[in-house]
Amino acid sequence: MTPIIRVHHLHKHFRLTRNRHGLLGAVRGLIAPEYRTVRAVDGISFDLARGELVGYLGPNGAGKSTTIKMLAGLLVPTSGEIVVNGHVPWRERQAYVARIGAVFGQRTTLWWDLPVSESLDLLQHIYKIPAQQFQRNLDEFRQLLGLDAFINTPVRALSLGQRMRADLCAALLHDPDLLFLDEPTIGLDVVAKERIRQFIQHVNRVRGTTVILTTHDLSDVEKLCERVMIIDHGRLLYDGKLEFLREKFGGKRQLVVDFAENYSDAPVDGAEIAGRDGNRVTYEFERRVIAASELIGRLSSQYRINDLEVREPDIESTIRRIYEEKLLENASDAAN
Amino acid sequence: MRHGLMLYFRLVGVQIRSQMQYRIPFLVEMASTGLITFASFATLALVFQRFEHIAGWNLGEVAFLYGMVETSFGVMDMLFSGFDPQNFGRQTRLGRFDQLMLRPVNLTVQVLGSEFILRRLGRIAQGTLVLVIALNWVDIHWTLAKLCYLPFVFIGQICFFGGLFIIGATISFWTLESIEFMNVFTYGGTEMMSYPATIYQDWLRKFFTYILPAVFINYYPALFILDKPDPFHMPAFASYLAPAAGFGVLAAALAFWRFGIQHYQSTGT
Numbered sequence: 137m138t139p140i141i142r143v144h145h146l147h148k149h150f151r152l153t154r155n156r157h158g159l160l161g162a163v164r165g166l167i168a169p170e171y172r173t174v175r176a177v178d179g180i181s182f183d184l185a186r187g188e189l190v191g192y193l194g195p196n197g198a199g200k201s202t203t204i205k206m207l208a209g210l211l212v213p214t215s216g217e218i219v220v221n222g223h224v225p226w227r228e229r230q231a232y233v234a235r236i237g238a239v240f241g242q243r244t245t246l247w248w249d250l251p252v253s254e255s256l257d258l259l260q261h262i263y264k265i266p267a268q269q270f271q272r273n274l275d276e277f278r279q280l281l282g283l284d285a286f287i288n289t290p291v292r293a294l295s296l297g298q299r300m301r302a303d304l305c306a307a308l309l310h311d312p313d314l315l316f317l318d319e320p321t322i323g324l325d326v327v328a329k330e331r332i333r334q335f336i337q338h339v340n341r342v343r344g345t346t347v348i349l350t351t352h353d354l355s356d357v358e359k360l361c362e363r364v365m366i367i368d369h370g371r372l373l374y375d376g377k378l379e380f381l382r383e384k385f386g387g388k389r390q391l392v393v394d395f396a397e398n399y400s401d402a403p404v405d406g407a408e409i410a411g412r413d414g415n416r417v418t419y420e421f422e423r424r425v426i427a428a429s430e431l432i433g434r435l436s437s438q439y440r441i442n443d444l445e446v447r448e449p450d451i452e453s454t455i456r457r458i459y460e461e462k463l464l465e466n467a468s469d470a471a472n
Numbered sequence: 473m474r475h476g477l478m479l480y481f482r483l484v485g486v487q488i489r490s491q492m493q494y495r496i497p498f499l500v501e502m503a504s505t506g507l508i509t510f511a512s513f514a515t516l517a518l519v520f521q522r523f524e525h526i527a528g529w530n531l532g533e534v535a536f537l538y539g540m541v542e543t544s545f546g547v548m549d550m551l552f553s554g555f556d557p558q559n560f561g562r563q564t565r566l567g568r569f570d571q572l573m574l575r576p577v578n579l580t581v582q583v584l585g586s587e588f589i590l591r592r593l594g595r596i597a598q599g600t601l602v603l604v605i606a607l608n609w610v611d612i613h614w615t616l617a618k619l620c621y622l623p624f625v626f627i628g629q630i631c632f633f634g635g636l637f638i639i640g641a642t643i644s645f646w647t648l649e650s651i652e653f654m655n656v657f658t659y660g661g662t663e664m665m666s667y668p669a670t671i672y673q674d675w676l677r678k679f680f681t682y683i684l685p686a687v688f689i690n691y692y693p694a695l696f697i698l699d700k701p702d703p704f705h706m707p708a709f710a711s712y713l714a715p716a717a718g719f720g721v722l723a724a725a726l727a728f729w730r731f732g733i734q735h736y737q738s739t740g741t
C-alpha cells in the first residue's frame with residue numbers, strides 16, 4: 137500500500153539576522169547584515185501508512201512544530217520532499233487542507249466571540265460539509281467530548297480543556313484523512329488529558345484517521361502510540377516501536393525483595409544492590425544480562441524471601457536518558 | 473468563487489450580529505468616532521472664518537473634498553478592517569494567519585471576513601453629513617456625466633485606501649516596526665486629500681501625483697464636479713482617472729499581498 141505521508145530528506149533552515157548591540161552595531165547591521173542559520177529540520181525522512189498513530193517526540197526546539205507546519209502546508213521546506221495524500225502540501229493549498237485537520241495546542245481555530253456551536257456551524261460552510269454528515273459527526277463528537285456543557289458559551293470564556301475539546305471537534309467535522317496534533321494536551325489536568333487521549337484513540341481506531349501527534353507528556357505516547365519518532369536538533373534519532381525503545385535503552389530494571397530475616401549482606405550473581413531498608417533490598421539488573429525469573433530463582437535458593445516485586449524502568453526516564461546521553465546518536469553512528 | 477462570496481457574507485453577518493449584542497458600547501463608540509470626524513471639520517470651518525478662501529477654494533468646496541474622503545475612507549475602514557495593518561500584524565504574530573491558511577477558502581476573502589467594524593458607520597454618517605452640507609453651500613452645476621461619474625469616484629477611493637491597508641498588512645509579514653511608517657501614507661493620505669492640492673509644496677504634490685496617485689483620487693474629480701480650472705494644466709482626462717488609479721493601487725496591493733504570503737510561508741513567524 138502506498139504510504140499516506142512520504143517525507144524525504146526534509147530540511148527547513150531559518151535565516152535570522154544577528155542583532156548587534158549599540159548604535160554602531162545597528163548601523164553595521166544595516167549595511168552588512170550578519171546572518172545566522174538555524175537548521176530547525178535537518179534531513180528527515182519517513183513514511184506513514186494509512187491509519188497509523190505516531191508520536192513525534194523531542195526536547196524543546198527539536199523541530200517538531202516546524203515539521204508539523206510543513207506537513208500541514210503552512211511552511212515551505214528549504215529542500216526535500218513531502219507528499220501527503222498525493223498532494224504537495226504548500227501547493228494547491230485549498231484542495232489539500234480540505235482533507236486534513238490540525239490542532240496547534242496553544243492556538244484556537246474558533247471565533248473568539250462566538251458560542252462554540254456557531255463556530256462549528258461556520259466550519260460546516262467553510263468545509264462545505266453536507267448537512268447529514270455534519271449532524272452525524274457533531275452528534276458523535278458532542279457525546280464523546282462532552283461538548284454539551286459549554287456548546288453555547290463564547291470561546292473566550294472556555295477553560296483550556298474545554299477549548300481543546302471544542303478545537304478537536306472543529307478539526308474533525310469534515311472527516312479528514314489525516315490529523316496533525318501539536319501538543320494537544322499541553323497545560324491540561326490529568327482528567328482532561330485522559331479524555332482527550334481516549335478521543336484521539338477513538339478517532340484513530342474507529343474512523344481510521346491517520347494521526348501524528350507531538351507531545352512532551354510521555355504518558356500520551358504510552359497510552360496511544362505504537363510507533364514513535366524521536367528527533368533532536370532537526371534530525372531523526374529513532375523511528376520504530378515504543379516497545380523496542382524501552383527494551384533497548386530502558387536502563388536497569390529493579391527487583392525489590394522483602395527478606396524473611398535481616399541479612400547483613402545479600403549478594404547475588406547478575407544484579408547489584410541499589411539500596412536497602414531493613415529487610416527490604418532493592419536490586420538492579422539488566423534485561424540482556426539476566427531474566428527476572430532467573431534472578432528470582434537464584435535469590436530464593438540462597439535466601440528466605442517473604443515478598444518481591446519487579447519494577448520496569450518508566451518510559452519517561454528512558455527517554456530522558458536518550459536525550460541527555462545522546463544514546464541514539466551514538467547508536468546510529470555505529471550503524472552507519 | 474461563489475463559495476467565497478457566500479462565505480464572506482456569512483462571516484460578516486456573524487460579526488455584525490455579535491457586535492450588535494453590546495448595543496450601548498456600540499452606540500457610544502459609533503457616536504464618538506463620528507464626533508471626532510465632525511470636530512475636525514468644525515476646526516476647518518473656524519479657519520475659514522478668518523480666511524474666506526484657501527488657495528481659491530471656499531469653505532463649501534473644501535467641505536466637498538473633505539466629505540468625499542471621510543465617507544469613502546469610513547466605508548473602506550469598515551470593509552477592510554481585517555487588513556488594518558496594526559491589527560493584522562498583531563493577529564498574525566498570534567498565529568491567526570496560520571489558522572486561516574488551514575482552511576480551504578481564499579485567504580483574501582478570509583481576511584476581509586475576519587473583521588467587519590460596524591462602528592465605522594459613525595464616521596461614514598458624519599462624512600456624509602459634511603458632504604450634504606457641502607452640496608448645499610456650493611452651487612454645483614449637475615450634468616448627467618457628473619452624476620454617473622460620482623459613484624465611480626467613490627469606488628475608486630475605497631479601492632485606493634483599501635489598497636493602502638493591504639500594503640500595510642503585507643509589510644507586517646516582514647516587520648511590525650514599519651507599520652507606523654505606513655500609517656503616514658494611509659492617514660496622512662486622507663488628510664492630504666481633504667485639502668486642495670495647491671496648498672502643498674511642489675515635491676509633496678509631485679509625490680502624490682506620480683508615485684502614489686492620490687491627487688487623481690479626489691482633487692481632480694472635484695475640479696471636474698465643481699467646474700474649477702486646473703492650476704497644474706494636466707490633460708483633461710486627469711479628472712476621470714479616479715477609478716483607474718483606485719483599481720491600479722488595489723491591483724498592485726493584491727500582487728504585493730500574494731508575494732507577502734509566499735514570503736510568510738517560507739519564514740513563518
Ligand SMILES: Nc1ncnc2c1ncn2[C@@H]1O[C@H](COP(=O)(O)OP(=O)(O)OP(=O)(O)O)[C@@H](O)[C@H]1O
Nearest residue numbers: 150174176195196197198199200201202739740741
Ligand atoms: N519562524 C521561525 N523563524 C526562525 N526560527 C524558527 C522559527 N520557527 C522555529 N524556529 C527555530 O527552529 C527550531 C525548532 O523549533 P520548533 O518550534 O520546531 O521546535 P519544537 O520541537 O516544536 O519545540 P517545542 O517543544 O519547544 O515546541 C528552534 O530553534 C526555533 O527557535
Ligand SMILES: [Mg+2]
Nearest residue numbers: 200201202318
Ligand atoms: Mg513546538
